[in-house]
Amino acid sequence: MDYNFHEIEKKWQKYWEDNNTFKTPEDLTNPRKCYILDMFPYPSGAGLHVGHPEGYTATDIFSRYKRMKGFNVLHPMGWDAFGLPAEQYAIQTGTHPSITTRNNCDTFRRQIKELGLSYDWEKEINTTDPKYFKWTQWIFIRLYNTWFDDKLQKGRPISELIIPNGIKKKEKVKYINSRRLAYYDNASVWWCPHCCTVCANEEVLNDGSHEKCGNRVEKRNLKQWMLRIPLYAERLLKGIDKLDWPEGIKDMQRNWIGRSTGAEVDFRIEGLNINLTVFTTRPDTLFGATYMVIAPEHPLIGSITTDEYKNSVNNYIKATSLKSDLDRTDLAKEKTGVFTGRYAINPVNRKQIPIWVADYVLTGYGTGAIMAVPAHDTRDFEFAQKFNLPIVCIQDPDVADPDQKKRILEGNECWTEDGKYINSSDKTTGIDINGLNKAAGVAQITRWLESKNLGTSKVNYKIRDWLFSRQRYWGEPFPVIHWEDGEVTVMNDDDLPLELPELENYLPGESGESPLSNSDEWLNITDKTGRKGRRETNTMPQWAGSCWYYLRFIDPKNDKLIFDKEKEKYWMPVDLYIGGAEHAVLHLLYSRFWHKVLFDLGIVSTDEPYQRLFNQGMILAFAYETESGSRVSGELVDEREGKYFQKETGAELKQIVAKMSKSLKNVVNPDDVTSKYGADSLRLYEMFMGPLDVTKPWDEKGVKGVFGFLGRAFRFLSNPENVFVGEEDAEILKGLHQTIKKVGWDIENLHFNTAISAMMIFLNLSTKKGKITTDTACTFTQILSPFAPHIAEELWQILGNNKTLAYEPWPDFNEEYLKEDSFNYPVSFNGKMRFNIELPVSLTKEEIIKIVLADERSQKWIGAAIPSNIIVVPNRIVNIVIKG
């Protein structure tokens, strides 16, 4: 019988749909549950690309396998459908984004269904659906009404916030607002003039361009919604350790949070009654602090600067404010700065040190001021050299090179590693750390500072408040009203959702107002007392919907609650979460943050949302370049003897591997692959290409390979002449059970490429033998089914079964069949393999040595010499060591 994949795939997709085969079990008593989640896609107008099915197939195989293992499986799909493209399209054509979104979702759903993925479509969600974003708004209200109790390291309802005595009524609101997890305030934010919206720091690329559109961004001062994610820094950091995530991703999150320990130290300012507080990770180097630097935006800059230096400092501030952040942070640029005319007192030795202003000190980190230790900090060293500030070495460096040592001791080279302190004592203050090493020095100085009330140990984090508003139309509206008397209120839960108004004009205002401000009717509101208010016109960023979608999947149609508590308790946490590494930090960190808040409020039962995470690698594609660098589409290329030529001109081309993109003319459309080879082949190829987590190039020739395998499998197993009832051949039986064992183990570890290879080996064995039993055929079909479900269902039916194999128990392997009575020993001499010898496994080491040495082939390698050592590793290797 021919392998007619078109017919087979259509037939079984219809069967699964008609029978609701993959409906999530309602019964919550089965203790074996598995929540398997994909990072849901943004449904773009372009439809699916071959990168999508990679992760989806992986989770699908895992889901099908777990169902066969007897687990209750939750495996849903949905749409992260808010976002700019639909809005841009609305601006151009007037089509409402909801229409564009619906069409795109329809395309995605159709394409996904054609891949035979076993989602429970009753659980489908869409972030743009008011029934969904009602709850996104509901969570925002929770964030707004939560404060973080630092002592308990826990978020608590704002009603439990203790207001310090003596706070006046007006100050009280301010105080409360200063503690909310969500707050509204002026912020210096990145503004993209092209998109007319702000963007988060994370959305600005290294070169200062907007990630979404590629245009240059600029700073603006605007009123924005922010989330106090840094309050959860410690929790987010500690939580990482327990997670079964790739170490690389964990490190990225740790780096992003950026915890550093050190001390805050107060410096008295000469001639003023104020202190300048700095943060340092190296309080031990206080004796080497020869000057101080404050950021140009430092609040004390006005008071510190002396009259004489006002002009130059003001000019400097003006100059830096004109610089973009990009210019300021460009390391290649020379450091700049000016003297303020003022001096501070170094607390350890009472020495006067000058205070400078320089933009290499950032206002947003630490206290926005530093003590500069040029001898032991490369940035300070650079600055001191340029401005001829003193460089005092206070550590005898641990280096062997005497020349280098001399340079360091003389202050001509910077030393940031460990060493023994010198010049680090003072009689008047009574402190002395000379001779100590770094760890001891840090501890002693910190203790001394704390005892003298001059400083405290302190932990700082790089992570900043999360800019949470966008000047867009197509996003979740904030359930917030700004009243004419200045009060800000959030809506009642009962009044949610706050839906988006219909608009004629989707263009954002250049002033930083979202298109929502165009709708007067929606915008203006009056309360019972006649007080006028205006709705918040910003909308939430795209992250909002994806921050918690995994929770809604549990109970997507619940219109009373965000989800049923019992269901949440049963299904959470997500057992396997697969998606691209591009979300390593942002989505996963934001999502963890929200989850922890919900956990603190008792809304969810787990502290972390995603127990096991895996990142699939990107799929690249070959592209062809002419000598001049222009790109040639793959169809216009001839391959001859491993070289590539342009069909038209005959010119030789260079083959490169690159991201799929329109400009490279190397995009592969999954629909084309499916129509040519079928969904099972596409699935199998995506898994067979290589390990799931690495980037790998798409090669259509590889699809042919797995297509051939499926064809052979189908022709062999569907032919009654090959399948018989009776006793199975021992070799086949052994091969089958090896395959069961390997495939099961590989699926658990997401090693799909080697699982497929094992099945190929078994099929090759079977076809060589010519005949297998019906039992063997059925078992093989079962283990193939998670990978290539359509063909497996068809074969299952041909083999005489009458219902879906989706819930057939996964076959067990029998160790008995795997046992060998002999082993083909490789025999090596001095580690070099020379020949093989088949020996019974029951032999002792001595017996093995005897037989091997007696073998004539051994004589050739031993000759007249005497073996000095013979290593026998049972069932592995024999190694004979000969000296001389």
Add this chain to the structure above:
RNA sequence: GCCCGGAUGGUGGAAUGGUAGACACGCAGGACUUAAAAUCCUGUGACCAUUACGGUUGUGCGGGUUCAAGUCCCGCUCCGGGUACCA
């Protein structure tokens, strides 16, 4: 600069410290066919032999540990990802 990851045939890739190159692609030869496609069979790291059931060499480079290293350790090179004046 710092943090991660990687480098294995013509290609994608296999290998709990134990026979490097499984499996697949490609290529070559053969069968079937009027022919092609499809399918099936055989061979295929390189080099040297080809009288062999032969030998040499080989996992980015240089050292080391070990009876034995693609795998472990030290020092590099190159490539990819993240991050960056974070005190």
